[in-house]
Amino acid sequence: MSAGDDAARPIPHRLDRTLADVADRLQRVTVQIRGPYGAMGSGVIWAAAGLILTNAHVVRGPSAVVLSTGQRFDARLLARDPEADLAALAIGAGGLPAAVTGDARALRAGEIVLAVGHPLGIDSAVTAGVVHAAPRGPARFIESDLALLPGNSGGPLADARGRVVGINAMISGGLALAVPEHRVARFLGALRDRMATPA
Amino acid sequence: MNSLLSLSNDLASAVEHAARAIVTVNARPRLPSTGVHWRPGIVVTADHTVRTDEEVTITRPDGRTAPAALAGRDPGTDLAVLRITDADLPLADVADPAALKVGQMVLALGYGPRASWGVVSALGGRWRTWRGGEIDQLVRLDLTLYPGFSGGPLIDVAGRVVGISTSGLSRQHELAIPASTVTRVAAELCESGRVSRGFLGVGLHAVRLPEAARRSTTGGSEIGLIVVSLEPDGPAARAGLLLGDVLVAIDGQPVTGADDLQATVASRRAGSALAATVLRGGTPVDIAITLGERPSRRR
Numbered sequence: 001m002s003a004g005d006d007a008a009r010p011i012p013h014r015l016d017r018t019l020a021d022v023a024d025r026l027q028r029v030t031v032q033i034r035g036p037y038g039a040m041g042s043g044v045i046w047a048a049a050g051l052i053l054t055n056a057h058v059v060r061g062p063s064a065v066v067l068s069t070g071q072r073f074d075a076r077l078l079a080r081d082p083e084a085d086l087a088a089l090a091i092g093a094g095g096l097p098a099a100v101t102g103d104a105r106a107l108r109a110g111e112i113v114l115a116v117g118h119p120l121g122i123d124s125a126v127t128a129g130v131v132h133a134a135p136r137g138p139a140r141f142i143e144s145d146l147a148l149l150p151g152n153s154g155g156p157l158a159d160a161r162g163r164v165v166g167i168n169a170m171i172s173g174g175l176a177l178a179v180p181e182h183r184v185a186r187f188l189g190a191l192r193d194r195m196a197t198p199a
Numbered sequence: 200m201n202s203l204l205s206l207s208n209d210l211a212s213a214v215e216h217a218a219r220a221i222v223t224v225n226a227r228p229r230l231p232s233t234g235v236h237w238r239p240g241i242v243v244t245a246d247h248t249v250r251t252d253e254e255v256t257i258t259r260p261d262g263r264t265a266p267a268a269l270a271g272r273d274p275g276t277d278l279a280v281l282r283i284t285d286a287d288l289p290l291a292d293v294a295d296p297a298a299l300k301v302g303q304m305v306l307a308l309g310y311g312p313r314a315s316w317g318v319v320s321a322l323g324g325r326w327r328t329w330r331g332g333e334i335d336q337l338v339r340l341d342l343t344l345y346p347g348f349s350g351g352p353l354i355d356v357a358g359r360v361v362g363i364s365t366s367g368l369s370r371q372h373e374l375a376i377p378a379s380t381v382t383r384v385a386a387e388l389c390e391s392g393r394v395s396r397g398f399l400g401v402g403l404h405a406v407r408l409p410e411a412a413r414r415s416t417t418g419g420s421e422i423g424l425i426v427v428s429l430e431p432d433g434p435a436a437r438a439g440l441l442l443g444d445v446l447v448a449i450d451g452q453p454v455t456g457a458d459d460l461q462a463t464v465a466s467r468r469a470g471s472a473l474a475a476t477v478l479r480g481g482t483p484v485d486i487a488i489t490l491g492e493r494p495s496r497r498r
Contacts, residue, residue: 108211109311132314145342173346174343
């Protein structure tokens with residue numbers, strides 16, 4: 001379909017389709033984290049070479065990663081930081097669809113955000129809402145008015161462009177709290193430093 | 200730009216636009232509430248969030264705190280107005296009150312600003328709150344009103360204020376008081392400090408009228424309201440109403456129930472006249488009652 005066709009469509013149709021497109025792309029970068037006793041939560045493909053990001057509280061033992069394609073891989077724990085509620089896993093796969101990250105510090109109150117995850121064992125559910133308050137200073141979490149459920153933990157929070165701005169971590173007082181992407185970057189930076197240092 | 204992104208930008212801009220006229224209302228312990236600069240020098244907030252009649256302050260969007268004087272409150276509609284001396288605080292952009300539609304996208308805002316997104320889930324006609332106030336339109340929302348949101352604006356995607364949201368009028372539903380009601384009540388509160396509600400000073404109980412009694416009344420109403428208590432020296436007692444009188448008509452209109460009568464009386468101002476028809480010993484008697492002021496309850 002050409003751009004001209006798109007412009008001629010009534011706006012609600014275009015909105016609907018964009019929403020579906022963005023949700024679809026997000027679903028492909030979202031994985032399910034499984035533990036010895038079943039589904040534990042969600043995760044995000046952070047790098048095409050098999051780097052998966054999730055919450056520390058999701059990874060509590062040997063775990064496996066199930067891609068949106070249904071492929072299942074045993075995961076190796078690279079790092080876990082309960083303070084930041086982040087964990088990095090490696091799987092033996094390459095050429096994966098990786099998340100494109102956005103800028104969590106530029107979020108405005110009222111901006112649309114989407115979450116994808118596997119709440120209560122439901123396969124890849126999409127939830128839409130808005131940023132509750134603009135992040136100020138070194139905010140620990142991004143607050144949004146999304147109605148998330150257990151199992152959304154570790155999944156992506158994305159902006160209207162589909163860029164991942166955070167990792168959903170918890171629900172508090174009816175608000176969804178996500179670890180902002182810049183904290184993920186810091187966590188991964190520390191991980192890289194540690195791996196580069198000879199033991 | 201994709202249409203989702205443009206909607207997202209519109210929503211964020213709407214929040215920014217409306218937030219300029221939002222203040223934090225510091226009028227109760229622990230949890231502040233939200234207020235809207237409704238007309239020059241007048242901030243509207245939710246009455247149930249104003250606990251202290253003294254030392255109320257507001258905090259502007261830029262963080263400056265200024266004193267505010269409680270100019271009036273109406274527990275009936277859960278609205279209170281505060282007078283501020285701040286001349287340069289922007290005014291809320293109040294939308295056409297009739298424009299609300301079911302399914303319309305709206306945002307509720309709290310001080311900060313903080314935002315909550317949803318749609319208008321149901322609209323209804325004029326209704327009476329459990330505290331006796333009259334609201335022009337029932338506006339039900341499917342969004343979450345977070346702590347401190349009461350008294351804050353409900354805005355459309357253009358950032359215009361369509362109402363004031365409050366959790367003080369319903370336990371089951373998230374509601375907003377439409378802008379037209381806010382404007383009306385705010386004007387009355389600014390003028391007299393309260394909303395005048397008529398008061399009869401009687402306790403009534405609905406009874407079925409016997410066939411014979413029905414024939415003797417105008418309109419042939421099937422029910423009457425028997426006077427079971429009288430406020431000593433209340434408006435009804437002063438007009439000569441007696442215990443055991445059966446109220447059958449008001450201004451020539453048959454009564455339909457105690458709640459309806461209560462609504463009729465409360466919608467009139469104190470001092471207005473009411474022509475009551477009662478059955479006394481089976482005989483219709485006309486009694487003119489001058490409504491009193493509803494006594495304010497202890498808060």
